[in-house]
Structures are given as C-alpha cells and as structure tokens.
Amino acid sequence: MIPFRLVFQPGVALSEQIIYAATKAIVSGQLRPGDPFPSVRTLSRELKINPNTAHKVVMQLTARGLVEVLPGIGTVVAATLPKPTAAARAGLLGGEIEGLVVESKKLGMQLDDVLAAVTRHWQSLGGTEPAQPAKGGRKTNE
Amino acid sequence: MSSSISTHELSKAFRHTEAVNALDLEVPEGSIYALIGPNGAGKTTTIKLLMNILRASAGSAEVLGVDSRRLSPREFARIGYVSENQEMPEWMTVDYFLRYLRPFYPTWDDALADDLVRQFELPRDRKLRHLSRGMRMKAALASSLAYRPELVVLDEPFTGLDALVRDEFTKSLLERAEGTTILISSHDLAEIENFASHVGYIEEGHLRFTEEMGTLADRFRQVELTFDAPPPLPADWPAAWMRPETSAAVVRFIDSRFDVERTPAEIQRLFPNARNVDFHAMSLREIFVALAMAGRHAKAA
Numbered sequence: 001m002i003p004f005r006l007v008f009q010p011g012v013a014l015s016e017q018i019i020y021a022a023t024k025a026i027v028s029g030q031l032r033p034g035d036p037f038p039s040v041r042t043l044s045r046e047l048k049i050n051p052n053t054a055h056k057v058v059m060q061l062t063a064r065g066l067v068e069v070l071p072g073i074g075t076v077v078a079a080t081l082p083k084p085t086a087a088a089r090a091g092l093l094g095g096e097i098e099g100l101v102v103e104s105k106k107l108g109m110q111l112d113d114v115l116a117a118v119t120r121h122w123q124s125l126g127g128t129e130p131a132q133p134a135k136g137g138r139k140t141n142e
Numbered sequence: 143m144s145s146s147i148s149t150h151e152l153s154k155a156f157r158h159t160e161a162v163n164a165l166d167l168e169v170p171e172g173s174i175y176a177l178i179g180p181n182g183a184g185k186t187t188t189i190k191l192l193m194n195i196l197r198a199s200a201g202s203a204e205v206l207g208v209d210s211r212r213l214s215p216r217e218f219a220r221i222g223y224v225s226e227n228q229e230m231p232e233w234m235t236v237d238y239f240l241r242y243l244r245p246f247y248p249t250w251d252d253a254l255a256d257d258l259v260r261q262f263e264l265p266r267d268r269k270l271r272h273l274s275r276g277m278r279m280k281a282a283l284a285s286s287l288a289y290r291p292e293l294v295v296l297d298e299p300f301t302g303l304d305a306l307v308r309d310e311f312t313k314s315l316l317e318r319a320e321g322t323t324i325l326i327s328s329h330d331l332a333e334i335e336n337f338a339s340h341v342g343y344i345e346e347g348h349l350r351f352t353e354e355m356g357t358l359a360d361r362f363r364q365v366e367l368t369f370d371a372p373p374p375l376p377a378d379w380p381a382a383w384m385r386p387e388t389s390a391a392v393v394r395f396i397d398s399r400f401d402v403e404r405t406p407a408e409i410q411r412l413f414p415n416a417r418n419v420d421f422h423a424m425s426l427r428e429i430f431v432a433l434a435m436a437g438r439h440a441k442a443a
Contacts, residue, residue, distance in 0.1 A: 011359055011423020014336060041320075045313045050174055050337045051320045105418045106368055 002038055002046050003031055014049055015056045022057070024092055026066050026077055027084045037067045037075040146171045146293050146323040147192060151201035153347075154187050161187040163347035164201065169325050169340070176338035177327040178430065184347040185327040186225070189297045192325075193223055206293060219247050222286030224279070225297035232271035236264050236281055240288065247289035258284035261314055276307035283311060287318055296326040300333050308333060335426040343430065350433065355426075362429045363400040367393040367409065368418040376412045384436050396424070396432050 004025035008017060025031045038046065043054035058075060061067045065082045069075050090097075104114045147169035154162040162184045169175040177185050190196040192203055194213045203210040208217050234242060236259065244250045259266060262280040265273075273281060279299060286294065294315070300308050315324070316337060328334055335341075335355070342352040365383075367373065369391045379386065382399035393413070397405055400421070409419055424432075 008336065009423075010425030010428070011363075013356065013359070041317060044319070044337075045317045048309075048312050048316060048336055050339050051316065052339065053337075102418070102420055106420070108417070 002043070003035065006047065014047075015053050015060070018043070018047065018049075018053075018057045019060050020092070022061055023064075023066060026081065027089065027092065031077050033077050033079045033081060035077045037061075037077055039075055144171050145169055145204075146173075147175075147203070147205050147325060149188075149192075149201065149203040152188070152191060152198055152203050153200040154184075154191055154196060155199045160347050162191065162198075165344075165347070165349050167203075167342060167349060167352070169323060171323055172321065173339045174319065174324045174326065174334075174337055175340045175342065176331075176334045177325065177342050177344060178331055179327075179329065179344035181329055183329075183344045185329075185344055186297055187347075188344070189225070189295060189325070189327060193221075193295065215246070219249070219289065220292045222289070222291035222294040223297075224282045224286050224295070224299055226299070226301050228278075228282050230270045230278070230282065233269060235267050235269050236273075237266040239270060239281065240285060243285055243288075250289045254290070255284065255288035258287060258314065262310065276303050279303060280307065280311065283314070287314070290318075290322075292322060294322055294324045294326075296324070298327055298329070300328060300330065312337070331427050331430060341426075343433065345434070358429065359423070359426065361398060361400050362424050362432070363397050363405070364422040364424055364428070365395055365397050365405070365409070366420040366422070367413055367416040368420070369393070369413075369415055370417055371415070373413060373415070378412075380408060380412075384432055398432075 004021045006018065006021045008014060022031075022037075031037070037058075040051060040054045040058055043049065043057060044051040047054070058067065058069070062069060065078055067075055068078045100114070100118075145168045147167060149165050149167040152162060152165040152167070153160065165184075165188060167177075167188070177188065179185050187196065191198050192205055192210055194210050197211070205213060206217055206220060208214075213221075231239065231242070240255050240259070244252075244255075258264075262277075262284055264277060264281055264284065270278065270281065283296075283299070296315075299311060303311065312333070319337075326334060326338070338355055340352065340354055341358065343350045372390060373388065373393050375386070375388065375393070382397060384396040384398055386393065386395040388394070393416075399405075405421075406419065409416065
C-alpha cells in the first residue's frame with residue numbers, strides 16, 4: 001500500500017508528482033520519522049509506474065533527507081527530518097498558487113482584490129495566525 | 143545503449159495491402175516500449191514479424207542481436223511472448239502446462255512459477271480450454287515470466303480483460319520489470335502511459351513517430367491566449383503550432399515544440415496584445431489525438 005494520496009495529473013512528470021505527494025505527507029506529519037516508506041518495487045507495482053521512475057523518486061527523497069534506506073530493514077522516513085522552511089512550505093503550494101494567479105488574471109482581477117479574497121477566506125476558516133493585510137506589505141514567496 | 147529489437151525498413155504486404163511499411167523500430171535495452179496505434183494499424187503484424195511467425199516481404203529485423211528469420215529455440219528461451227489470440231494446448235491443465243514448458247527453458251524458476259500461479263489465483267487443475275479470457279491471459283503471462291526472459295513481447299494483452307485483471311496483470315509485470323526489456327502493443331494508451339518509457343505510434347503500417355515518453359510530454363502544451371478585443375491572426379503562423387482555433391476573444395492552439403523560453407517570446411512577438419497567456423500540460427491521449435488529426439490533415443492537403 002502507498003501511504004500517501006495520489007491522483008496523477010496529465011502533463012506533469014510522474015516522478016515530480018510522487019515526490020510532491022510524499023513530501024507533503026512527510027511535512028504535514030501524515031508520515032512520521034521511522035515510518036516505513038515503500039520500496040522501489042512497491043512504488044512501481046502499486047502506482048503502476050516504470051521502475052526507473054520509482055527509483056528516481058526514492059533517490060530524490062533520499063538526497064533531500066526525507067527518507068533513508070536502511071540496509072536489511074528497507075526504506076523509512078528519515079529519523080531527523082530537515083526543518084521545512086517557510087519557502088519550502090510555500091513551494092508545496094506552488095501549483096495551487098499558480099493556478100489561482102492564472103485564473104485571477106483571466107478574470108481581469110487586480111492583485112489587491114485577490115489578496116483581499118484570500119484574506120477573507122482565511123479569516124472565515126478561523127485561522128489563528130493573523131493574515132497579511134491586503135493593502136501594502138505585499139509578500140512574495142520565493 | 144544497445145537495442146533489444148531493431149528493424150530496418152521492415153515491410154509486410156498481404157496481397158494488395160501494405161500491412162507494415164518500411165518500419166524502422168528501435169527498442170532500447172531495458173526500456174518499456176509502447177507500440178500504439180488504432181486497430182488494423184499493423185501492430186500485430188509487426189510483432190509476428192519480430193517473432194518469426196510471419197516472413198517479411200522486405201527489410202529486416204534483429205531481435206536480441208539475431209536476425210528474426212534465424213531465431214532459434216535458444217533465443218526463444220530468452221523471450222516471453224504473449225498475444226491476444228495465443229494458441230495454447232487446450233487439453234492441458236494449468237499445472238500440466240507449466241510442467242510441460244519447464245524443460246524447454248534452462249532458466250525456468252519453479253518458485254517463481256508457483257508465485258505467479260498463486261498471485262494470479264490460477265486454478266491449477268483446470269484445463270486451459272475451461273479458463274475465462276482473463277485467466278487464459280494470466281496463465282500465458284505466468285508461463286512467459288517463469289523463466290525470467292530478457293525480452294517480454296506482449297501483443298494487445300489488455301483486450302477484453304476487466305479492470306481488475308488488467309491491474310493484476312500490470313502489477314505483476316512491473317514487479318519483475320527491472321532488467322527486462324518489454325515491448326507492449328495496445329490501442330489503448332491510458333493503460334500503459336504511466337509505465338512506458340518509450341512510445342511509438344503506428345498508423346497504416348507506418349511508424350509515424352517514436353519518442354521517449356518524458357520528452358513527448360515536455361514538448362506539447364495547449365496554449366490559450368485571451369484578448370480584450372478580437373485578435374488578429376498573424377500571417378507567419380509557426381508550423382509547430384497545431385490546430386489553431388479562435389473565438390471572439392480567445393486564440394487556442396497546440397504547441398508541438400514548446401520551450402519555456404522560446405514559446406512565450408514567440409507569443410509576445412506575434413500577439414503583443416494578449417491579456418493573458420495560459421499553458422496547459424496535455425495528457426498523452428490529447429497529444430495522440432492532436433498528432434493523429436494533424437496526420438490526417440497533412441494527407442488531405
């Protein structure tokens with residue numbers, strides 16, 4: 001079984017989509033340090049992807065310090081995870097943010113209107129953190 | 143990288159039809175090569191030529207480094223071949239069939255054969271003629287994987303199988319795919335697009351294109367331009383931009399040579415008034431439809 005949710009989208013490299021889903025699961029705590037992570041063979045079989053793609057996924061996640069391959073045990077989520085920076089968290093939302101920006105531009109909206117709409121929505125969900133004010137102090141996540 | 147299969151202007155004519163026409167096919171070692179095309183495009187004929195079931199009218203093919211016309215039991219012991227309409231000794235039971243095949247294959251692995259029978263839930267004591275279509279295909283695949291072939295050739299393996307059996311079939315294939323070259327033909331792309339590493343599109347006996355999966359997905363984008371006023375169509379429309387469509391304030395086309403730098407620059411040059419430019423990644427199915435339509439138009443022109 002694959003311990004993270006994944007529905008493939010057309011046009012984006014499969015390895016990127018899997019790395020993204022796995023990273024999200026680890027950063028959000030759905031997968032905890034020491035939890036077993038699927039092997040190359042399991043990833044390939046269960047997601048029905050090329051073994052080379054599965055191999056690439058495990059290599060990349062290892063290189064980023066998110067999983068480790070323990071000889072004789074298998075692949076597990078790394079015991080000490082690199083602390084996700086604000087930029088890294090924002091990076092996980094990159095696709096969604098891009099989609100929002102594109103749709104907003106198509107509708108001819110101004111950035112301030114979009115920020116205001118996001119702020120309203122954020123507050124309606126009772127977010128504990130104060131949202132960035134819509135006017136002034138614009139912050140970009142790079 | 144060397145090729146497991148390599149054909150040179152391979153052709154096969156039946157009476158008046160060219161079923162396969164000067165085909166140059168390269169299946170790299172270790173690849174999972176998807177041979178895609180509509181029904182009647184020449185996929186099965188190509189595979190039968192490769193397996194020396196049919197004799198070529200012209201051209202040649204090499205399989206595992208041997209001329210396909212000289213394939214001997216020695217090579218066939220390294221090839222697993224499963225086809226949609228495989229002939230099997232109908233009177234044998236599943237167990238008997240596997241025991242019967244065993245001595246032909248020096249690399250036969252009893253434990254693996256057992257594994258496959260168990261995984262596929264094949265009824266060991268049932269005669270092949272009494273198996274359902276799905277069971278037959280699974281028995282054929284089990285008998286072709288049990289000797290760990292270097293090359294697996296699958297001709298339309300998914301036709302007529304229900305979703306569950308397709309799933310099992312794919313999974314057990316991929317579980318053993320490492321270090322194996324797989325050639326798989328299908329008219330249905332969705333089934334194989336996620337695990338194929340290479341794809342060839344065959345139509346009317348011609349190989350229309352052959353490409354690595356990754357580069358194919360990278361170079362196609364659907365582009366949508368939005369304007370405030372009806373857009374002017376430039377006279378020097380780029381050849382790589384396929385199937386342009388326009389409506390009141392939108393221009394849509396498929397860029398077949400998408401480049402993250404070059405395409406936006408080209409759009410800026412030809413459509414300086416575009417209010418918004420949107421690039422959509424495309425599914426392989428959409429890409430194939432676009433290519434097939436483009437081929438049809440080219441022929442009509």
